[in-house]
Amino acid sequence: MFGNRFFRNKFIRGFFLIIILIFSLDLIFPLQTNPQYSTLITDSDGRVLHAFLNSQDKWRMFTELQEISPKLEKAIIFKEDKWFRWHFGINPIAIFRAGFRNVITGRRTSGASTISMQVVRLLYPKERTYLNKLTEIFRALQLELHYSKDEILQLYVNLVPFGSNIEGIKSASILYFKKSPEVLSLAEITTLTIIPNRPSSLRLGTKNALILKERNKWLKSFQQAGIFDSQTIEDALSEPLNAVRNEAPKLAPHLSVRLQKEYKTIPNIHTSIIRNKQLQIEQIVKNYVSRLFSMNIHNAAAIVINNQTHQxxxxxxxxxxxxxxxxxxxxxxxxxxxxxxxxxxxxxxxxxxxxxxxxxxxxxxxxxxxxxxxxxxxxxxxxxxxxxxxxxxxxxxxxxxxxxxxxxxxxxxxxxxxxxxxxxxxxxxxxxxxxxxxxxxxxxxxxxxxxxxxxxxxxxxxxxxxxxxxxxxxxxxxxxxxxxxxxxxxxxxxxxxxxxxxxxxxxxxxxxxxxxxxxxxxxxxxxxxxxxxxxxxxxxxxxxxxxxxxxxxxxxxxxxxxxxxxxxxxYNSSEKWFRTPENVSMRKVCAESGDLPEDFCTHQIIDYYIPGVSKMTRCSHLKNIWVNPSETMSFCNRCLPSEGVIQKLYPNLSPELVRFYETRHINYQKIPPHNPDCTRIFNDNAPVISFPTDGSEYFMSKEDNPELLLDCQVNNGVKEVYWYINDKLFKKVPANQNVFFKPEAGKIKISCSDDRGRNTDIWITVKWQ
Missing domain, CATH: 3.40.710.10 (DD-peptidase/beta-lactamase superfamily)
Incomplete structure (x- = not known):
């Protein structure tokens, strides 16, 4: 009784000591599981558009959990580790059995490696010795401690070798079958599960006949074990093996290169690109540019954005x-x-x-x-x-x-x-x-x-x-x-x-x-x-x-x-056109100005406007002018005669528009000259000096002996302007006529006055070289 209790207590203490030791070693020697994956760019349906080698120049494409189909999971577990879902990283019975056989035969006949141990070996490749096997067992326990069974299986699927620089089920699936793992047939799954054990001798594309024989053996083993139904096995046995090494997908290259640089730590980058649309538009752009080659135009770019998804x-x-x-x-x-x-x-x-x-x-x-x-x-x-x-x-x-x-x-x-x-x-x-x-x-x-x-x-x-x-x-x-x-x-x-x-x-x-x-x-x-x-x-x-x-x-x-x-x-989009917002209304405006019409606006049109926002200016494209009956003279209120005058509407043109009409000899209705006897001084609508520019510096070459242009814009009704240089009259000319003068060096004041006494001054600086 006492001996049993002593033995039991000793066993419990030993068990806890082992647990403490494992946790201590786990802290001292943390597990590193960060394999460098290839970057994959996928389309909106998850299909691979573009693939890049990883930093070690290997094709190691990351298989996501949803890509591990039930068929793939069953085949791997049956072939590699039937007790995977039950053990804690190692299979003691298998280890004992393998050790016994190795001692009896004097050589290593069985490794007894679980999937967890194989993952460790792929993460930490070392020489196959008994000491390294103990390290492998410890790492397998660590793996089980930190990861779920699904995650461990995922690591295995991502790391198994397929010869050359191909690693992982997804890499082999894409490069040999042009498919993602989740759509592989049972025959293709079985093919890929047998190669990692002999990646050198079972080389897809060159040893297909040998691989076919090995595949069919395992399919029959699956059938005998009842892993898959007979019909599924029969279909798989009759499926030919035509696998060859294919080029990695290289679609949407510009976007793919861009995203690889932007998302360096993400192995699978899922884009919103629609494959068929991308390929067709690439071809449209290529064909179009080829037609422009004779014009010496060699390139084009295009982007398509879905306005509803912003993708x-x-x-x-x-x-x-x-x-x-x-x-x-x-x-x-x-x-x-x-x-x-x-x-x-x-x-x-x-x-x-x-x-x-x-x-x-x-x-x-x-x-x-x-x-x-x-x-x-x-x-x-x-x-x-x-x-x-x-x-x-x-x-x-x-x-x-x-x-x-x-x-x-x-x-x-x-x-x-x-x-x-x-x-x-x-x-x-x-x-x-x-x-x-x-x-x-x-x-x-x-x-x-x-x-x-x-x-x-x-x-x-x-x-x-x-x-x-x-x-x-x-x-x-x-x-x-x-x-x-x-x-x-x-x-x-x-x-x-x-x-x-x-x-x-x-x-x-x-x-x-x-x-x-x-x-x-x-x-x-x-x-x-x-x-x-x-x-x-x-x-x-x-x-x-x-x-x-x-x-x-x-x-x-x-x-x-x-x-x-x-x-x-x-083409022929089913989408409706844009609706008019509630706060957009329509109103009548004068066709000449776009402003709200006055009584004289005989030509009115409809215009959109935003109530409470758009300006409500009344039209002023015409203005009333007092003129004599022959319309040869105009008058203001200061000089208006008591009789013999009439009021008439004339275009209210801006100086720049008058200047445009004059220089291009476009006919327009001119306001008659103002009463020359009028003593009123006008203060509004002074001439606008359009050249030279106020405050500018002008560099003149002595060799060319150039002259400087004087140009102004005046209101409709102005007939003459007076140019002054440093407050001295330079020239009197008809309105809108260009004038040239040879300036002296230094700061110069230029003034322009019209025939109604309105004046504008500017200053320029002239430097002779």
């Missing part, structure tokens, strides 16, 4: 990733380029939200000097008075700069920062009015994200490349209002515009989208970005070398490619 479904960084001659490996979606006119919709949307303009608001497209900056239109022409919607649809530059000046550059830059334009954020302090004409750097990805916000009622959410497994909707941050987004969409949906491709086929098959084109200075970049309710698609065409091409333009070069991709992606 990227296709990503084509160049026309041919494997063409080094034309920089095929450059990612055109991330390349920083000049945006041309593509930022204008955001500017006009901002102005709509500030109540500065509405679509029908009139604005002058005439030569204008903005403090030394004199922009021109793409076609080198000027269009006089136009509406805002015409200016945007026709991508006119002067109106855009005028609107930016009124909105203010800092306000617009803040909008661009909220839209995540990184180069603009970095260089914001250096940007001026030229920003709206492409004087900044953007990427195709950034532009496409911006236009997607118009499709999402003004809410910006950066498009994601990784698949979103959650159904939670992402709304994003408001950069413009739903109302202004709608107004922009209505303008960009117009088809009577110059940036429609000059090709009937494209017009005939044109999808219902809103789109905007852009061409950078020097014709180095052609852009076209379009959207509907479901998709936003961005296209860039050009040369990565930066070489300009005379034929390159967003309208005729980039837009046809945009239409091709849209017609493939969403």
């Amino acid at each position: 990227v479904e296709a990503y084509v960084g160049s026309s041919d990733f494997y063409n080094p001659a034309d920089g095929g490996q450059v990612d055109g979606i991330q390349a920083i380029r000049s945006p041309g006119s593509t930022l204008k919709p955001l500017l006009y949307a901002t102005a709509f939200d500030k109540g500065i303009i509405t679509p029908k608001t009139a604005i002058n497209d005439v030569p204008t000097n903005f403090g030394g900056f004199e922009p021109e239109n793409f076609d080198k022409l000027f269009h006089g008075k136009v509406s805002i919607e015409y200016a945007l649809a026709n991508s006119l530059n002067i109106p855009a700069v005028k609107v930016l000046k009124e909105v203010s550059t800092p306000v617009f830059i803040e909008k661009l920062k909220k839209s995540d334009f990184q180069a603009i954020r970095k260089n914001s302090s250096k940007l001026g009015l030229s920003l709206i004409l492409g004087g900044c750097g953007v990427t195709l990805e950034e532009l496409s994200n911006l236009y997607a916000s118009f499709a999402n009622q003004g809410y910006y959410a950066k498009a994601k490349f990784l698949k979103n497994f959650s159904d939670e909707a992402v709304k994003g941050e408001a950069i413009v209002s739903p109302e202004s987004s709608f107004l922009i969409t209505q303008i960009l949906n117009q088809v009577t515009r110059p940036d429609l491709p000059n090709n009937y086929d494209y017009t005939y098959r044109m999808p219902k989208i809103a789109w905007k084109t852009g061409t950078s200075f020097g014709k180095k970049d052609a852009w076209s970005i379009g959207y509907n309710a479901k998709y936003t698609i961005g296209v860039w065409v050009g040369n990565f070398s930066g070489q300009g091409v005379p034929e390159l333009s967003g309208a005729n070069i980039a837009t046809p490619l945009l239409f091709d991709i849209f017609n493939f992606t969403d």
Whole structure:
């Protein structure tokens, strides 16, 4: 009785001592299970798009738990470790049996390794000795202590060797069968389970006949053990083995390379790319660029964003990733380029939200000097008075700069920062009015994200490349209002515009989208970005070398490619077009000004506006003038005769528009000259000196003996102007006539007065060289 109790107590103490020892050793010698896996890029369905070697130049692809099918699990456990689910890392009976056989035979005939022990051996490869076997047993106990059975099986599946530089079931499955493990047949599973025991002699692709015999032996063993039903076994036995070593998948290369760099620690990167869409758009881009080769245009990029999920479904960084001659490996979606006119919709949307303009608001497209900056239109022409919607649809530059000046550059830059334009954020302090004409750097990805916000009622959410497994909707941050987004969409949906491709086929098959084109200075970049309710698609065409091409333009070069991709992606879309927001209404406005009509506004049209936001200015495109019956003289209230005068409406033209009409000899109704006997001094609407620019420095070359231009803009009704240099009369000339003078060095005061006594002064500095 006492002996039994003593023995029992001694056994319990010994057991606890062993447990304490194991835990102590576990703390002292922690288990390291961090194998270096290959990076896999998968599509939206989980199929591999692109695979990369790991840091050791091995194909070791990570098998996820859900990829280990019941068939695969049963086959591995039956073949390698029948008691895997029951033991604690080692099988004492198997170890005793193996040790006994080894002693009897005098050589190692059985290792008695469990799956856990094999995992340890794969993690810590060492020479097969009895001492190392003890270490292996200890590590197996550690493995069981820290990981579940499913995780241990997963490690085994990921580490088993298949010869050469292939490790893991998934690597073998992809490279030999072009399948993921979860869809392998029983015959293919059995094939892959027998190779790790003899990876040198059982080499798939070269030893298929031998592998087939070994496979069928194990299939019959499965049948005898009742692991699988007879029909399944019969089907597997009759299945041929045609496995060969295949190239690893190399699809969507630009995105794959990008994601591998961004997510270095994630072995399986699940993207939102739709495989068939990606492949087809890659081919569309490649075929399209091949047709442009004779024009010396060698590359293009395209991105497709799902507006409802904010996920990227296709990503084509160049026309041919494997063409080094034309920089095929450059990612055109991330390349920083000049945006041309593509930022204008955001500017006009901002102005709509500030109540500065509405679509029908009139604005002058005439030569204008903005403090030394004199922009021109793409076609080198000027269009006089136009509406805002015409200016945007026709991508006119002067109106855009005028609107930016009124909105203010800092306000617009803040909008661009909220839209995540990184180069603009970095260089914001250096940007001026030229920003709206492409004087900044953007990427195709950034532009496409911006236009997607118009499709999402003004809410910006950066498009994601990784698949979103959650159904939670992402709304994003408001950069413009739903109302202004709608107004922009209505303008960009117009088809009577110059940036429609000059090709009937494209017009005939044109999808219902809103789109905007852009061409950078020097014709180095052609852009076209379009959207509907479901998709936003961005296209860039050009040369990565930066070489300009005379034929390159967003309208005729980039837009046809945009239409091709849209017609493939969403032709005859079932999605409804955008609804009019509740806070957008319609009103009658004067066609001449876009303002609320007065009694004299005989031509009225319908315009959208935002109640409580849009300006409520009354029209003033005409004004009443007192004139004599022959309309040869006008009068003001100071000099108005008591009789012999009539009141008549005349165009109330701005000085810049008068100047435009005069210089281009466009007829307009002029206000008769003012009464020369009038003594009144006018204080409003003084001449605007358009050149030289106030506060500027001018460097003059003595060799060229140049002269400096004097130019001004005056109101309708002004007939003569007087130029003064340093307060001395220089010349009296008809209004809107250019004058030249040879300046002296130093600071010079220049004054311009009109025939009504209104005066403007500026100062310039002249330096002779």
